[in-house]
Amino acid sequence: MTGTAKLTRKGRATKERIVSAAADLIYEHGVAGTSIEDVRAAAGVSGSQMTHYFQDKRSLVADVVDHQARVVIELESSPAAGGLDSFEALRRWAALTVQRQVDKHCEGGCRLGSLAGEVVETDLLARARLAIGFAEWERKLREGLQSMSDRGELSPDADPEKLAMALLAALQGGMLLTQTQRDAAPLAAALDAMLTYVESFATDPATVGRRGQDG
Template identity: 60%
Template sequence: MADVKNQPPRLTSKGQATRARILGVAADLILKRGVVGTQIDDVRRAAEVSGSQMTHYFKDKRALVKDVIAWQAQATLDNHTQPELGHLDSFASLRLWAHLVTERQKQVGLEGGCQFGSLAGQLVESDAETRADLAAGFERWLELFRKGLLAMRDRGDLRREADPEALAYALLGALQGGMLLAQTLRRIEPLRDALDAAVTHVESFAADTADAADVV
């Protein structure tokens, strides 16, 4: 797991590790119980820290939830920036991304879905500030796809009329919708087929369609 962004100043390495552990525990509890069903004291006990430690890192539940959003967004990006995926800037890397996402869901028994998406579903209508925090997380995710797709277009892999913004929406939308359906139906096909359709859509803009077909 990469270091959490926007760490409070002057934290020691041990302090950063403790804070990251608390955030991981909080994210897991929120995923299982929901935000309403997760209290500060629940997190404290599960993380095995003292009350003074909790208040040192998070002044209240709102601050904790805000930091969980940022932590979960970073964790999601970490899962999409594995070395084998490069910069998601080739047809092959997008196909591999779709495969890895699908396999990961199989390994967890289709339980949990997208953790950041689940968090957003719970909190998006809470208040404007929370919605903005969630939107920022999704924007970072979209930017990862946009950069890769833009690089493909600039390199000539994609035709000039390909719109990296629209294609990024298609990829992330397929992931979010496919994850939710697969989680609800307990079948991998909705996720597998949604991702396949989204990547196939990207491949339809290949400057040389034979190049895209080679990686299917």
């Protein structure tokens, strides 16, 4: 019943441990396949600690959505990803995104998208948090494209907001098909097509690394 703001440092750490354990279990078994008791055991907390931090499963799932949104967005901002603000960086980001799916045999899908697929119509609180998570992710992509636009690398015809939405959609749909078919080809094709479209707005073709349907 205690809001995060009122928790001690130790309390916050415990709460975060519960959310992190729940996120991993839910990523593997789905929301429906994960019980509060599973999470309690995995986090190594008592039943009274669980009920102290989370009144019900819904409030836990909502925090898991926020957690996964943070994980995904931090991953996009990691030094390995190298920014999202040049044509080259976007190609590197796409290659990394595809490689990550190949490395895990195309299992599991997107940490945020797979949650959305499961609860978006049945859990209003989770949907609200998912909408915020996707909006944050979209903003991250938009900011990179906006920088390119500000530097004059993207033509004034390009709309960074629409391009960011389209890129995130290609990624989410590509992930879902890749996850279902256990084959990275749809994700690779979707990101390649969408980036080639983004590159069609380049003011200087020399700033574009590679384009078209190669590979």
